[in-house]
Structures are given as C-alpha cells and as structure tokens.
Amino acid sequence: xxxxxxxxxxxxxxxxxxxxxxxxxxxxxxxxxxxxxxxxxxxxxxxxxxxxxxxxxxxxxxxxxxxxxxxxxxxxxxxxxxxxxxxxxxxxxxxxxxxxxxxxxxxxxxx
Amino acid sequence: xxxxxxxxxxxxxxxxxxxxxxxxxxxxxxxxxxxxxxxxxxxxxxxxxxxxxxxxxxxxxxxxxxxxxxxxxxxxxxxxxxxxxxxxxxxxxxxxxxxxxxxxxxxxxxxxxxxxxxxxxxxxxxxxxxxxxxxxxxxxxxxxxxxxxxxxxxxxxxxxxxxxxxxxxxxxxxxxxx
Numbered sequence: 371x372x373x374x375x376x377x378x379x380x381x382x383x384x385x386x387x388x389x390x391x392x393x394x395x396x397x398x399x400x401x402x403x404x405x406x407x408x409x410x411x412x413x414x415x416x417x418x419x420x421x422x423x424x425x426x427x428x429x430x431x432x433x434x435x436x437x438x439x440x441x442x443x444x445x446x447x448x449x450x451x452x453x454x455x456x457x458x459x460x461x462x463x464x465x466x467x468x469x470x471x472x473x474x475x476x477x478x479x480x481x
Numbered sequence: 482x483x484x485x486x487x488x489x490x491x492x493x494x495x496x497x498x499x500x501x502x503x504x505x506x507x508x509x510x511x512x513x514x515x516x517x518x519x520x521x522x523x524x525x526x527x528x529x530x531x532x533x534x535x536x537x538x539x540x541x542x543x544x545x546x547x548x549x550x551x552x553x554x555x556x557x558x559x560x561x562x563x564x565x566x567x568x569x570x571x572x573x574x575x576x577x578x579x580x581x582x583x584x585x586x587x588x589x590x591x592x593x594x595x596x597x598x599x600x601x602x603x604x605x606x607x608x609x610x611x612x613x614x615x616x617x618x619x620x621x622x623x624x625x626x627x628x629x630x631x632x633x634x635x636x637x638x639x640x641x642x643x644x645x646x647x648x649x650x651x652x653x654x655x656x657x658x659x
Contacts, residue, residue: 388605402605410598410623417627419634472634473489479641 371416377427377461378412381405384434384454397447400437401454404430408458421466422476431458485574487635488642494632495575495583503590503628504568510621511561513614514554517541521552529614536610543608545600553600557618560593564625576635578657587633590625597622 385405388398408430415424434455438448474481485493493499520528521541530537540546546553567586571579597619604611639657644650648659 385601385605399606403602406598406601406619410594413620413623414594414626417630419631420627470491471489472631473487473638476634478638 371418371467373461373464373466374412374416374421374424376412377424377458378409378416380454380457380461381408381410381412381430384408384450387450387454391446391450393447393450394443396441397438397443397451400434400441400443401447401451404434404437412461415466418469419472419475421468424462424464424466427458427462431455431460431462434458485577487576487638490635493573493576494635495571496573499628499632500568503625504565506621506625507561507565507568510618510625511558511565513618513621514558514561517554517614517618518552518558521546521554530612532613533611536604536608537612537614539608539610540604540612540615545603545607557593557597560589560596561622563589564593568629576632577639580636580640580654580657583632583636584654587629590622590629594622594626 382405384401387393387405388401393401408427411423411426411430414420415422415427432455434451438451438455443451485496487494516525517528519525528537528541541552541554549556564586567582567589570582576583601616601619604615640650640653643653643659646659653659
C-alpha cells in the first residue's frame, strides 16, 4: 500500500510541478496530463482488491520518460519528467503485499 | 460475520463497517458538488478557494462546465447521491442476495471517478487554472473506487459461480438465487 500511496503523492507533485518550477508549455501539458492519472492509479491500487492496477503506473512512468523526449522541453522539465517517470516505473513494479486472496480474485471470473 | 463472507474471503464486503465510510465520503462529495453547483447556478456569488485564487471561478464558469443543459457540478452532486443511495440499500451479505444493487453501485462509483479525473486533467490544460474544491471532489471520487470494488467482485464471483453450476445468471443477478 505504501508504494501506491507514494505513487499517488508523486502524481500530485507532478501535477503541481509546472506551476512551481515555471516549466515550458509542452512539458507542463505532459505533466498535467500524466499527474492526475498517476495519482488516480496510485489511490485505486492502494486498495487490496485493485492492487494489480498498480502496474498501469509503469506505463504512465514510461509515457513521462518517452513523452518528455518527444516534446524536447527545457532541461529542468526533462529532469523532472524523467526522474518522476522512473520513480513511477519502480513503484509500479514493486511487489504488493497480499493480505487476502478474495476467493481467487478477478481471475476467477474468467475461469 | 464469517458466515456472510464470500467463499475464500475472510470478511463480508457488504458489512456496514465496509460500506459506511464510502457512504460518508459520497455525502461529503455531494456537499462539495452542491456548493459548487450553487455558485454555477448563481445562488451564491463567490466560491471559496484557499490555494488557487480566481482559478475556481474561471473553471466553474468555463464553457466545459456548461456543455450540458445543467451545470457539471450539479451532475456531480447527483452522481454522489446515487453512490450514497446505492451504497446504503440492502444489509450485510447483500453481495449474495442483491447482486444487482452492488453492481449498480460499482457502475455509479466507477464512471464518476473517471469523469472527475478527466475534469482534473482539463483544468490546467484548457484553462491554466486549478480549483481546490474540484480537486477535493475528484480525490473523493477516486478514493471511493477501491473500497467499492471488493463488494462488486464478490457479487460477480457469486453470479459467475451460479452460472458455472448451471443456474440462471439472470435470476442470480436479481435475487442471488440460482
């Protein structure tokens, strides 16, 4: 749960970073797009029953890293996007503690 | 109650202790959305925002907020009320006896969260502004998703189990019985 909450907090920080650091327009748009998504995934994945959703933040992190290269913004913007993207990837890949099996979970619906 | 727990679970996802926090969150969300709707409808002349100054006013009076015949915050308030009502109907163990209301509850909670996230993304992208209470409302709608989904999973597992045993999915959906 803690890595997911950290990802949620990081998403909020990503969302606020353009205003605080006065980043360029293209990088700001990228971070404003990805920040709320990362926060939402983090919050949802903090719940045991949706813990698998945390993997989606790997994609969000990758989008931040690849996206900032494509938009070719300022050095500070690139640094923020790449650092936060890598952090989201790591947080999304960390194993989650299993507290209950939920009777086989979502997989049981397709068995 | 252990006997109300779904097979393979160690708690009843429909217990009041599980649902009351979600209902309380939905009511708080409804209150925030109703306040924002009151501003959009001109019932109050200003809107409280401790962090982003005139950002709230800019967002709440934007063209996006008026895309539909009624203000978006009013729709949000209605959505939260639907969450609270569908969360409150039925007693413990409703995941088995009333799958329809549990799934309706999940359908009410999920899209509200998705719409909230979309609106949060649009705030800075389109208007270069944030709205504190809109963000608070969005956080509430997203926080509700996880706790609501365990009950939805239990109901879906039950209906699927009835179907697997050769029973009527339709009957199981409405009555819980196969």
